Amino acid sequence: MQRIKALISCICFFMASGAAAGAGLAADTLRINGSGSCLDLMKPLIQAYEKINRDVRVEMEPPLGSSGAVKALVAGSLDLAVNGRPLRPEEAAKGAHQQPYGRTPLAIVAGNGCPVTNITTRELEAIYNGTTTRWRNGEIIRLVLRPREDIDTRIMRSLSPGMDGAVSAALARPGMIVAVTDTDAYQTIVKTPGSLGAVGLTSVLVNRLPLVTLTLNGVRPLPRAVASGAYPLAKEIVFVTRPAPPPAVRKFLDFVHSPQGRAIAEKAGVLVAARHAPHE
Numbered sequence: 001m002q003r004i005k006a007l008i009s010c011i012c013f014f015m016a017s018g019a020a021a022g023a024g025l026a027a028d029t030l031r032i033n034g035s036g037s038c039l040d041l042m043k044p045l046i047q048a049y050e051k052i053n054r055d056v057r058v059e060m061e062p063p064l065g066s067s068g069a070v071k072a073l074v075a076g077s078l079d080l081a082v083n084g085r086p087l088r089p090e091e092a093a094k095g096a097h098q099q100p101y102g103r104t105p106l107a108i109v110a111g112n113g114c115p116v117t118n119i120t121t122r123e124l125e126a127i128y129n130g131t132t133t134r135w136r137n138g139e140i141i142r143l144v145l146r147p148r149e150d151i152d153t154r155i156m157r158s159l160s161p162g163m164d165g166a167v168s169a170a171l172a173r174p175g176m177i178v179a180v181t182d183t184d185a186y187q188t189i190v191k192t193p194g195s196l197g198a199v200g201l202t203s204v205l206v207n208r209l210p211l212v213t214l215t216l217n218g219v220r221p222l223p224r225a226v227a228s229g230a231y232p233l234a235k236e237i238v239f240v241t242r243p244a245p246p247p248a249v250r251k252f253l254d255f256v257h258s259p260q261g262r263a264i265a266e267k268a269g270v271l272v273a274a275r276h277a278p279h280e
Contacts, residue, residue, distance in 0.1 A: 028056045028248035033072060034082035035151075036063040036182025037104065037200030038237055040207060042082060044264050049255050056248065063181060066151070070096050070240055079249050081240035084182075084200070085151040091240075099239040099253065102265065102272040104202045105221035106155050106233040109186075109211040111195040115139075118215040121160050127196065128166035130173060135194060144188050144197035145170055145178045152185075152198055155233055186211070200235050201269035223271035237270060 032042060039060060046058045064072060069081035074094045087098045108119055115137040126132040127141055134140055146152045148171055157164040170176060177192065179185035186203050189195040190210060201221055204213060213221060216231065225231035239256075241249055255261045257275045265272050 028053075028251075029079075030056060030058045030248045030252055031077070031079045032058060032060045032082060033064045033078050034069040034240075035066045035084035036185075037203045037235060038082040038084050039063050040182075040200070041104070041202040041237065041265060041268050041270060043206055044268060045256055045261060048260065048264055049252060053251075056252075063183060065181060073240060073242060076242075079241075079246060080252065083238045083240055084235050086236060086238055087240060095243050096240050097243055097245075099241070099275075100273055101237045101239055101256070102270045103223075103226055103234040103236055104200050104268075104270045105223065105226050105231055106152060106198050106235050107201045107204055107221040108214045108216055108233075109189055109197060109199050109204065109209075110214060111189060111192060112210050112212060113139075113193075114196075114212040114214075116214065117212065118218055120217050121163065124216075125160065125162040125166045128163065129169040139194040141196055142192050142194045143170055143176060144185055144192065144195055145176055146185060146198075147178060147180060151235065152182075152200075155235065156198055159232060198233070202237075205267075205269045223266065223269060226271050234271075 033039070042060060046060065050056060050058060066081070066083035066085050069078060069083060070087070070091045072078040073081045074096055086100070087096055092098070108124070115135050123132065127143065132141065153167060157167050177188060179188045179197075182200065182203060185197055186199045186207070186209055189197045189199065199209070199211070203209065204211060216233070219225050219230045221231055221233070226234045239253060256265070262272045
């Protein structure tokens, strides 16, 4: 009889253990990826979200970039993409749905020790087209560029007609530094003497990057300056889902649009847009 009781006790124990393990496996897993500057914004949002949702586990691998994240999302390898640009028509045609979230300034930044705190459009044009090659203290200016089709490159081109041509000239010069991803860009600017480049403000603030953030034509790269139109360079932040996002995604998007989520994003340098329509 004692052996039977012991056997029953063991069976009950393993059943309870299995139920507990099953409950653990049932916890929501949220797989997020996207562009580097957008994932930097996700860091404080995810940290706050997990504090109030202990049953959620968020997986965020190194950035795939906007295009790579959309491909992974459509293939079912991601639950949510956070992109630095709107969807392309061919991406939407494959079933990706976008929800614009806001904009963050694309800041003109330089390495520590930069002798200036302001730069003008005309000065940027001269640096990019190669006419100006040194800072006022004599140090060589080392531009950190982005690939030709990158959204940051297109934003820089939009600053002025002269800047459009200057960016083309810079990309055509041999020996230029070209950083493929957002993370590569700011890490390269940090470690390169005399560096100059452009980085999303979210990355600067969230990572506390040791960089000099320059004013552009006397205007600081702040969300309110983007809102007023005084600061002309800004990156989009767009959430991308599949047509019927799982409950874990819908719940997370509700959080990022909540007053707490908006406050976190604004502190990270984002001009958060109004949520025009709820997710489907």
